Amino acid sequence: MPAEDPFAGVPPEPGCAKLNPIMTMSGITRVFGGLKAVDVEHLEIQRGAITGLIGPNGAGKTTLFNLLTGFDRPNSGTWTFEGRPLNRLAAHRVARRGVVRTFQLTKALAKMTVLDNMRLGATGQTGESFFGALFTRWGRQERAVTEKAWELLVRFRLDAKADDLAGSLSGGQRKLLEMARALMMDPTVVMLDEPMAGVNPALTQTLLGHVKSLRDDDMTVLFVEHDMDVIRDISDWVVVMAQGSVIAEGPPEALSSNKAVVDAYLGVHHDRALEFDADGNPVGETAELVTEMESVERGPDTARDGRS
Amino acid sequence: MIDFSALLTNGIAQLVGTSAVFFALLAIGLNIHFGYTGLLNFGQIGFALVGGYGMGIAVANFGLPLWGGVLVGLGCGVVLALLLGIPTLRLRADYLAIVTIAASEILRLITRSTSLTNFTGGTQGLTGYGGAFTAANPFGQPRYSFFGVTFLRGELWAICVGWTVVALSVLLVWLLVRSPWGRVLRAIREDEDAARALGKNVFAYKMQALILGGVFGALGGICYALSVQSLTPDFYSPPQTFFAYAALILGGAGRVLGPVIGAMIFWFLVSVIDGLLRQATAGDQPVITFIDSIDVGAIRFVLVGLSLGLLMVFRPQGIFGNRREVQLDAR
Numbered sequence: 159m160p161a162e163d164p165f166a167g168v169p170p171e172p173g174c175a176k177l178n179p180i181m182t183m184s185g186i187t188r189v190f191g192g193l194k195a196v197d198v199e200h201l202e203i204q205r206g207a208i209t210g211l212i213g214p215n216g217a218g219k220t221t222l223f224n225l226l227t228g229f230d231r232p233n234s235g236t237w238t239f240e241g242r243p244l245n246r247l248a249a250h251r252v253a254r255r256g257v258v259r260t261f262q263l264t265k266a267l268a269k270m271t272v273l274d275n276m277r278l279g280a281t282g283q284t285g286e287s288f289f290g291a292l293f294t295r296w297g298r299q300e301r302a303v304t305e306k307a308w309e310l311l312v313r314f315r316l317d318a319k320a321d322d323l324a325g326s327l328s329g330g331q332r333k334l335l336e337m338a339r340a341l342m343m344d345p346t347v348v349m350l351d352e353p354m355a356g357v358n359p360a361l362t363q364t365l366l367g368h369v370k371s372l373r374d375d376d377m378t379v380l381f382v383e384h385d386m387d388v389i390r391d392i393s394d395w396v397v398v399m400a401q402g403s404v405i406a407e408g409p410p411e412a413l414s415s416n417k418a419v420v421d422a423y424l425g426v427h428h429d430r431a432l433e434f435d436a437d438g439n440p441v442g443e444t445a446e447l448v449t450e451m452e453s454v455e456r457g458p459d460t461a462r463d464g465r466s
Numbered sequence: 467m468i469d470f471s472a473l474l475t476n477g478i479a480q481l482v483g484t485s486a487v488f489f490a491l492l493a494i495g496l497n498i499h500f501g502y503t504g505l506l507n508f509g510q511i512g513f514a515l516v517g518g519y520g521m522g523i524a525v526a527n528f529g530l531p532l533w534g535g536v537l538v539g540l541g542c543g544v545v546l547a548l549l550l551g552i553p554t555l556r557l558r559a560d561y562l563a564i565v566t567i568a569a570s571e572i573l574r575l576i577t578r579s580t581s582l583t584n585f586t587g588g589t590q591g592l593t594g595y596g597g598a599f600t601a602a603n604p605f606g607q608p609r610y611s612f613f614g615v616t617f618l619r620g621e622l623w624a625i626c627v628g629w630t631v632v633a634l635s636v637l638l639v640w641l642l643v644r645s646p647w648g649r650v651l652r653a654i655r656e657d658e659d660a661a662r663a664l665g666k667n668v669f670a671y672k673m674q675a676l677i678l679g680g681v682f683g684a685l686g687g688i689c690y691a692l693s694v695q696s697l698t699p700d701f702y703s704p705p706q707t708f709f710a711y712a713a714l715i716l717g718g719a720g721r722v723l724g725p726v727i728g729a730m731i732f733w734f735l736v737s738v739i740d741g742l743l744r745q746a747t748a749g750d751q752p753v754i755t756f757i758d759s760i761d762v763g764a765i766r767f768v769l770v771g772l773s774l775g776l777l778m779v780f781r782p783q784g785i786f787g788n789r790r791e792v793q794l795d796a797r
Contacts, residue, residue, distance in 0.1 A: 253665035265660035291645035
């Protein structure tokens with residue numbers, strides 16, 4: 159945590175205003191068929207902090223990521239980045255503005271070398287346009303890009319793998335490569351979708367260190383994660399989503415005591431004892447609960463009977 | 467008995483012949499599409515058709531000079547790429563495949579329709595556009611012989627021009643794919659979304675690749691139309707695209723020289739197998755009795771397919787391919 163707490167005096171409630179927000183979202187909805195996958199009324203992301211985004215499976219975290227980075231279109235809603243609207247921008251334009259993401263299933267470019275993966279990340283390369291490739295001297299820029307790539311590869315301990323094909327890397331190394339490649343763009347906001355998923359515990363610590371170092375380099379980090387220990391370890395602020403909406407916000411220490419969070423993860427009835435009679439049928443309060451749950455499952459009209 | 471020296475000279479004539487030039491240019495285009503960008507273009511022959519007919523119609527019907535006709539032919543390739551690319555390149559890869567193969571058949575059926583005979587020559591074909599090309603032939607003698615391989619003077623001229631075009635095309639492809647531009651294409655082949663997340667305008671790159679590869683296809687059509695001096699619609703049928711794919715995969719996709727060497731070897735193989743079968747089934751006492759000599763035309767492609775199958779088993783990366791890359795797919 160930086161010397162001055164950037165969250166001092168911020169009330170831990172959903173949609174609260176931050177002292178220095180870098181991203182502000184309002185009224186974002188995304189509907190898939192009849193399902194409201196994302197329904198975020200208001201959310202602000204603090205500049206220069208690590209914000210963790212958590213929630214049970216299907217809470218809409220990745221969908222929100224896709225919307226924010228232009229990989230999906232919302233049904234409604236606006237969001238701004240550094241005061242300028244970011245919605246309706248194509249994914250590559252969002253990235254060029256400085257909001258760079260990684261993916262839950264790593265997208266290492268398998269049949270390219272690790273070094274080429276890195277070089278691809280650099281922005282503003284004149285040799286990347288068709289005529290620029292033929293008629294400009296892009297060699298000098300290429301050397302600068304390569305030098306920067308090497309520095310990052312050394313920092314992420316991938317320098318020994320520079321000439322290997324990215325497809326030959328292990329799962330954890332691919333996560334490292336993807337993060338390093340995102341840094342080639344000099345991003346302002348780094349959005350990491352489950353950076354620790356499928357990574358062995360030893361490498362998790364390394365990855366955590368790298369995520370923290372992003373904040374030390376004045377970047378804003380927004381990341382999705384399931385592992386509570388990871389969340390508690392590195393995030394400065396936690397946003398909890400369930401069924402598409404933000405249900406809680408606050409510092410990580412306050413999470414486990416938040417009733418809404420516990421209910422979202424474990425269910426509303428998690429602390430009630432279940433009672434059965436000798437035949438195994440539910441009795442008393444448990445029987446009421448079962449009736450309640452079955453009616454919810456069947457839905458309001460029981461036209462499609464015989465399927466329960 | 468079988469005359470092996472005749473087989474070899476015929477094979478070499480095909481190795482450097484105008485068919486090899488034609489398929490080399492088609493395959494160079496497909497290499498940009500499929501080998502570098504991952505675009506599935508199954509209608510490359512359509513680009514050759516608009517190239518050849520664009521030039522032929524411009525010169526024969528509108529009296530343009532030959533260089534003007536060539537520019538019209540290349541322009542037709544660009545327009546076809548735009549027409550096919552704008553609706554499909556934002557969609558998944560298979561949509562482009564469906565649309566391109568359909569478009570190439572539509573183009574062939576339009577050019578052979580009798581209502582357009584005055585314009586395209588219909589099924590009788592189009593001639594009368596190659597006068598300037600023949601007149602520019604610097605070779606004076608009727609025929610030339612190199613190491614026992616004989617070429618007619620027109621053929622030799624077409625071969626010289628054709629291979630010059632191939633060499634320049636290869637040079638252009640080499641310059642492009644070693645540049646950061648080529649790196650973005652390969653990234654799109656590997657994962658479009660990753661390229662997008664790194665700020666690359668994927669649609670624009672795919673469009674550029676489709677146009678470039680299509681122009682190589684049109685160039686192939688132009689070279690072939692000039693060398694045979696007539697355009698017949700049924701030559702531009704879908705199997706030709708797949709011969710070009712065979713040449714590309716044989717040589718190694720995603721390698722600069724792969725499509726050229728692949729096309730040469732493909733036509734060498736076709737010629738040698740064809741000659742071998744013809745000699746073995748001909749005469750009073752044929753070596754092979756169970757194949758009739760009229761079936762040879764079909765059976766040679768069965769054998770070519772078999773050889774390609776064996777190549778894929780023992781050398782899946784093609785002649786120039788990188789074994790490391792292919793092994794990644796096997797995991």
